[in-house]
Amino acid sequence: MGGATSAQVAVRSTAVERRILALWAPDWPAAAAAAERDLAPHEPIAVLHANRVVACSASARRAGVRRGMRKRQAQANCPHLVVAADDANRDGRVFEPVVAAMVELVPNVEVLRPGLCVLPISAGVRYFGSVEVLAEALVDAVSALGVESSVGVADEMFTAVLAARRGIFVEAGGDAAYLVDRPVGDLMIESSLCDDRRVELVELLWHLGIRTVGAFAALTPTDVATRFDDDAVLAHRQARALPSRPPSGQAPAPDLAVEYTCDPPIERIDAAAFLGRRLADELHHRLSSAAVACTRLAVRAITELGQEHSRIWRCAQPLTPDATADRIRWQLEGWLTAKEKPDSPIVTIVLEPIEVVAAGALQYELTGGREVAERARRALVRVQGLLGGDSVRLPIRSGGRGVVEQVTMVALGDELRPAADPAAPWPGRVGEPAPAVTLTDTLVHLVDAEGDPVTVTPRGAFNAEPVLLRVGNRGHSVSWWAGPWPSGLDADDAVQARAQVLLDDSRALLLLFRTGQWWVEGVYE
Known part of the structure; x- marks a missing residue:
C-alpha cells in the first residue's frame, strides 16, 4: 500500500539522471598561486593582470583588497600582501590533482575552467546512496589536497554553478524559483558559461530597470531575440532555467x-x-x-x-x-x-x-580577416614544427624606458606575457610616436663644432651642442636635436640617456648614450 508505483520510480529516476552537481573552488587563481609558493592559508595573496587585482584570497579581502584595485592601492590596504602575476597555465596545472581526486570517486567530470567542475550526479548517487553523501565525499577528497571548495546541485548547469557559490542544493524542478530573486549581475558571474558580451547586456538591463534574473526571465523570448543579440538569448534561457546547451543532436563523426x-x-x-x-x-x-x-x-x-x-x-x-x-x-x-x-x-x-x-x-567575419589570420597561424605552426618552438615569435607590448625594452618577443603558442608591466610608471620613457625601426648594435659618434665628442654630463645634459653625427667614415650634419632625457645608470654606474636628432638627409634617429658611447636605438619614418 505504501510502495511507490513503477511510474513514480521512473519519474524520480529521470529527475536524478538529469540533475547536475557543480564543485567550485573559490578564488582559484589566488589559491593556485598560493599553492605554488607554498604559502600558509592565512597569508594574503592577490593575482594581478595589467596592474589590477583579478583574484585575491579571503584574508586579502578582509584586509580591504578587492578585484579591480590597482596594485598600489591593494598594497596600501594590505602591506603584507603577496603579489603574483596572472598565469592560466599555473591555474590549470595546479587544478589537475583536484580533478584527479574527483575522478577517483565519480567518472565523467567535466572541467569548465580551472577551479570549477560539473558532473551528472546519477552514477554517483547510485553508488553513494544520496546526493548529500556524494557531495560530502567530493568535498572531503578535495580538502585532503588542501583546497577549499563548495558544492551546488540543480537541474541545469547554470543554476548549479550559481548554487555552488553558496553551497546550496536546489530542489528538483526548483531552478526557476531559485533564480527569480537573484540579482541580474549573476548572469555574468561565471565567465565559462557566457561570452564577453554578457557584461554589456547586464549593464543595458540595469539601465532599463531590470534588476533581477526573474525580471529578465519574465520577458518573452520574442522580445529578447528581436531586441538583443544571440548571447542575450542564451542568457534568457539560463534565466528561465531552460537547458542552456543540451548535447548536440549531431553525433561526432x-x-x-x-x-x-x-x-x-x-x-x-x-x-x-x-x-x-x-x-x-x-x-x-x-x-x-x-x-x-x-x-x-x-x-x-x-x-x-x-x-x-x-x-x-x-x-x-x-x-x-x-x-x-x-x-x-x-x-x-x-x-x-x-x-x-x-x-x-x-x-x-x-x-x-x-x-x-x-x-x-x-563564424568568421565576411571580410575574411580572422579566416586569413587563422590560415597564417597554421602556416606559422608548420614552420615551427620544422624549425623548432622558438623559430616563430610574436611581439607584444611590454614595459620599459627604451623602445627595444617596450617589446617582448614570445614564441607562438606560449602565453603572451610581457617581460615587464606596460601600465607601470616608467620615468624617462621615450614618448610617442615610437620609431618605425628599432636597432640594438649600431655605434655612432656625435661631435660638436670643434670635432670633440658630445657626451652626457652627470646632471643629464649635453656637454656641448651636437653638430655632426658620424657613422663609420661618413658624416651627417645635425639640423635639429631634442633631449637628452636621462633614464638611470648603465652597467658602469654612468648616466644613461636618450636623445633625438634630425640629419641633413631628413632622417630622424633616436640615440642612446650608454657606457660613454652613442648608439642608434631607432629610426623614425
Whole structure:
C-alpha cells in the first residue's frame, strides 16, 4: 500500500539522471598561486593582470583588497600582501590533482575552467546512496589536497554553478524559483558559461530597470531575440532555467578524433606543450573540413605501460585551436608534475570531440580577416614544427624606458606575457610616436663644432651642442636635436640617456648614450 508505483520510480529516476552537481573552488587563481609558493592559508595573496587585482584570497579581502584595485592601492590596504602575476597555465596545472581526486570517486567530470567542475550526479548517487553523501565525499577528497571548495546541485548547469557559490542544493524542478530573486549581475558571474558580451547586456538591463534574473526571465523570448543579440538569448534561457546547451543532436563523426603516437615518448613539459599545439591544429583542421566546431573535448594520454589519463573539457563557446592547445598543456603538465607521476613515458595522445555544433557557432567575419589570420597561424605552426618552438615569435607590448625594452618577443603558442608591466610608471620613457625601426648594435659618434665628442654630463645634459653625427667614415650634419632625457645608470654606474636628432638627409634617429658611447636605438619614418 505504501510502495511507490513503477511510474513514480521512473519519474524520480529521470529527475536524478538529469540533475547536475557543480564543485567550485573559490578564488582559484589566488589559491593556485598560493599553492605554488607554498604559502600558509592565512597569508594574503592577490593575482594581478595589467596592474589590477583579478583574484585575491579571503584574508586579502578582509584586509580591504578587492578585484579591480590597482596594485598600489591593494598594497596600501594590505602591506603584507603577496603579489603574483596572472598565469592560466599555473591555474590549470595546479587544478589537475583536484580533478584527479574527483575522478577517483565519480567518472565523467567535466572541467569548465580551472577551479570549477560539473558532473551528472546519477552514477554517483547510485553508488553513494544520496546526493548529500556524494557531495560530502567530493568535498572531503578535495580538502585532503588542501583546497577549499563548495558544492551546488540543480537541474541545469547554470543554476548549479550559481548554487555552488553558496553551497546550496536546489530542489528538483526548483531552478526557476531559485533564480527569480537573484540579482541580474549573476548572469555574468561565471565567465565559462557566457561570452564577453554578457557584461554589456547586464549593464543595458540595469539601465532599463531590470534588476533581477526573474525580471529578465519574465520577458518573452520574442522580445529578447528581436531586441538583443544571440548571447542575450542564451542568457534568457539560463534565466528561465531552460537547458542552456543540451548535447548536440549531431553525433561526432568517428574520423574527427585525432590519435598521435609519440616518437620519441614524452617525458618533458616543453615537449608536451609543443605537441599539444600541433595536435590542436590537426584537430581543428578536421573539424573545419567537417563544418563543425567542438564544445566538449576528451583528452586521453596513454603511457608505455598502459596507464591512461583522461579528462573532459567543456566550454561555453566552441573551442579555438589556442584554447584546445591550452587545455592539452594544462592536463599533461599537471600529470607530469603531479606527486603520482605517470608510470612510464607517454606514447599515445588521443583528442576526441564528444560534442560538436554547427560551424556557424564559430563564424568568421565576411571580410575574411580572422579566416586569413587563422590560415597564417597554421602556416606559422608548420614552420615551427620544422624549425623548432622558438623559430616563430610574436611581439607584444611590454614595459620599459627604451623602445627595444617596450617589446617582448614570445614564441607562438606560449602565453603572451610581457617581460615587464606596460601600465607601470616608467620615468624617462621615450614618448610617442615610437620609431618605425628599432636597432640594438649600431655605434655612432656625435661631435660638436670643434670635432670633440658630445657626451652626457652627470646632471643629464649635453656637454656641448651636437653638430655632426658620424657613422663609420661618413658624416651627417645635425639640423635639429631634442633631449637628452636621462633614464638611470648603465652597467658602469654612468648616466644613461636618450636623445633625438634630425640629419641633413631628413632622417630622424633616436640615440642612446650608454657606457660613454652613442648608439642608434631607432629610426623614425
